[in-house]
Amino acid sequence: xxxxxxxxxxxxxxxxxxxxxxxxxxxxxxxxxxxxxxxxxxxxxxxxxxxxxxxxxxxxxxxxxxxxxxxxxxxxxxxxxxxxxxxxxxxxxxxxxxxxxxxxxxxxxxxxxxxxxxxxxxxxxxxxxxxxxxxxxxxxxxxxxxxxxxxxxxxxxxxxxxxxxxxxxxxxxxxxxxxxxxxxxxxxxxxxxxxxxxxxxxxxxxxxxxxxxxxxxxx
Numbered sequence: 001x002x003x004x005x006x007x008x009x010x011x012x013x014x015x016x017x018x019x020x021x022x023x024x025x026x027x028x029x030x031x032x033x034x035x036x037x038x039x040x041x042x043x044x045x046x047x048x049x050x051x052x053x054x055x056x057x058x059x060x061x062x063x064x065x066x067x068x069x070x071x072x073x074x075x076x077x078x079x080x081x082x083x084x085x086x087x088x089x090x091x092x093x094x095x096x097x098x099x100x101x102x103x104x105x106x107x108x109x110x111x112x113x114x115x116x117x118x119x120x121x122x123x124x125x126x127x128x129x130x131x132x133x134x135x136x137x138x139x140x141x142x143x144x145x146x147x148x149x150x151x152x153x154x155x156x157x158x159x160x161x162x163x164x165x166x167x168x169x170x171x172x173x174x175x176x177x178x179x180x181x182x183x184x185x186x187x188x189x190x191x192x193x194x195x196x197x198x199x200x201x202x203x204x205x206x207x208x209x210x211x212x213x214x215x216x217x218x219x
Contacts, residue, residue: 016035068136
């Protein structure tokens with residue numbers, strides 16, 4: 001089998017979570033770097049303390065079902081992570097709410113105990129391998145999309161560069177024609193100045209000769 005067709009070993013996926021803008025975001029990825037790439041982060045959110053690995057069973061299950069796909073939920077909520085999360089509707093009203101109502105929304109102890117009980121769930125090896133393979137497929141799709149977008153940008157840059165080069169060539173040609181005409185006019189002006197000087201010299205000689213003839217005639 002050719003070297004480039006050999007199957008790469010699948011990498012174990014982990015679930016990473018962060019908050020960006022109006023959303024909490026989670027993704028199943030093989031590394032922190034892969035998670036940052038999936039989020040489109042421009043800096044290392046993990047070093048900044050803005051991202052972490054999570055073992056919350058519900059979040060892990062959701063991300064492993066769609067590995068490599070960034071899932072979202074309104075920031076600060078405890079709802080499920082989905083691909084199409086709605087914007088939070090209580091961002092502005094939170095400050096106006098009485099503190100008693102805010103406290104009343106705290107999780108009941110029973111629900112917390114239930115969530116703790118769920119933490120014992122594990123993803124078996126077969127499911128992990130399937131999730132890892134799906135992540136790699138999603139990663140290839142995302143990379144193909146990036147290449148397509150980059151190709152489109154390169155094509156646009158090439159069209160712009162061609163238009164700029166064409167306009168610059170026209171400007172350079174017009175400038176050369178102008179310089180040629182200016183030089184020709186300058187040469188004509190120099191020739192006229194030379195003729196004018198020669199005429200002035202000739203006239204001076206003739207004028208002096210004729211003036212002398214007039215003076216003699218008067219004697």
